[in-house]
Amino acid sequence: MTADSAPHWSRPAAGREPAAAALLSWLGDPRAPGLAVVTGAEGSGKSRLLAWLIGHGTRPGTVGERRIHGFVPLPGQTATTATWMLGQQLSIAARSPGDLLAALAADGRRTVIALPDLHGAEQPASLVELALDMAQLEHVRVLVEVRAGTEWEQALTAGLCARMDLDEPQWTDETRRASWEAAHPDVRAGLAERDPEPEEPFDLDDPVSVCAADPWSVTTAYERSEESHGGLRAAWLRSGASLTREQPAAERALVLLAALGDAGDPRLPALLDSAAQDASWTVVWHRVRGDVTPPWPGPARSLTAGTGPLAGQLVVTDHQGTVRVLDAENAGSTGRLPLPVPGARATAEHGDGTVSVLDEHGVLHTQSAAESAKPKGITALLDDGPSAREQLLTAVQQYTRRRQEAVTALTAVGDGVVLGDEAGTVHVVTVGAEPRTATVHRGRVTAVAATALPVSAEGDTVVLLYTGGADGTVRAWAPHTDPMPEPVAARDCAVTAVAVGTADAGLVLAIAWADGLVEHRALDDDRLSTFHPGSQAHALAFTAEGDLVVGTDEALVRMRVCPRTPR
Secondary structure, X not given: OOOOOOXXXXXXXXXXHHHHHHHHHHHHOOOOOOEEEEEOOOOOOHHHHHHHHHHHHOOOOOOHHHOOOEEOOOOOOOHHHHHHHHHHHHOOOOOOHHHHXXXXXXXXXXXXXXXXXXXXXXXXXXXXXXXXXXXOOOOEEEEEEOOOOOHHHHHHOOOOOEEEXXXXXXXXXXXXXXXXXXXXXXXXXXXXXXXXXXXXXXXXXXXXXXXXXXXXXXXXXXXXXXXOHHHHHHHHHHHHHHHOOOOOHHHHHHHHHHOOOOOOOOOHHHHHHHHOOOOOEEEEEEEEOOOEXXXXXXXXXXXXXXXXXXXXXXXXXXXOOOEEEEEOOOOOEEEEOOOOOOOEEEEEEOOOOEEEEEEOOOOEEEEEOOOOOOOOHHHHHHOOOOOHHHHHHHHHHHHHHHOOOOEEEEEEEOXXXXXXXXXXXXXXXXXXXXXXXXXXXXXXXXXXXXEEEEOOOOOOEEEEEEEEEOOOEEEEEOOOOOOOOOOOEEOOOOEEEEEEEEEOOEEEEEEEEOOOOEEEEEOOOOEEEEEOOOOOEEEEEEOOOOOEEEEEOOEEEEEEEOOOOOO
């Protein structure tokens, strides 16, 4: 949209045209400091000026240099709650200010954030630190409103910034202010601060109470408290980025149950399960950071369901590249691969007890996780060459070495291996045939999933692939034909994981997005169920029974989609 066709901007109130022009100039000047501070005495009109800028800057069609991408009114907020609010607006799964800063640093797009009323925050000092850290990023602009004469104003303006004190006369057109006040005689009477609305009481020890209460108030109360509240405090703060979303109390209870550690009050799981009776999912089991019975397996960076000798088990790779094998029924440990793979990105299980792990450099590392059936007797004597699996993995290694683009995604299906690369191309490698390839994404392939779909009573199958990309799309492809022209799903954030399987509903697809959303799609009837674990899901897998296992840096959860009617 051009500047001529962009939405019209009204004049600011109370003769603040000079101040408004200066703020727009700051937004449009690439050489201006990353931090702007609007200050002044109480009642000077700071909030009204920022409300004018935010109201226009967040409208659809606003030109890029005037766009406000995120804003948080700070009265009563902490650095944590402000982070969660910004994460929801910016499509970032951020549990902490550090997560938010890391995500902003990794995304080079221009981002403008407004923080009104910092002096009224619950934790002004930590919010000053967050604002200053964000403003240090070259592509991020931060606009803060703070009352003059406070220590927070002094901290914000101690370094390089664009400072505007609305008590100074140059920021007001007195003629326009007199005209505006004459036309709005009742406005000044409404400028006095009003007492906040009284909050409904809630009990931090009662899961039903906190799930029904205002989630932002509950978060602030848990942050103030130094008690564990039976484990509820840790679970709430672990998943609060999800709990503060608008949702029924039953869905909030489900999220809180999935985040509850085993060191808490043993009565809580039953209470939360009862409160979640009308939710869209059932939690089959969950393992969170700190659990000991069975132990939490660590941050899940990739995940696959076992077949063959590994049937009924899950292969989980953590942030350090340690590959564990878990019982899918209860997440109890059944083994571990001897050699870790630092920088692991994806894991594939080949159906004969071998597991391949893709590292950050695009190199495959293959180890045995279970004993496979080996030829015996005369068969072993006659067949002393490499197995079919060994031939396949050799073909994959030779193929990847010939490619210029680094491999970024991996899965296995039947007698083939599926690779995705940084150029958006997917490759299906089998023994004795030319690899099939198709470019399906703009930019890096972030995830691939595959299934062998039965097409006849004789057992014939067709390979069906689903791929996710950094371009925010999920696409379907059967390698014997062309990819589907339209994406299966598309959103304004990257895909972090995909999984495909079969259930009572037929073919099911799971998608994890970079903003923390997990989708479960029944492809035969277009049913959609969603789950927000409270942090980014890096790994997904379907069990043989059709349950979905979701892996994050904080938890591993096995879930079952409920029917449309309440349980």
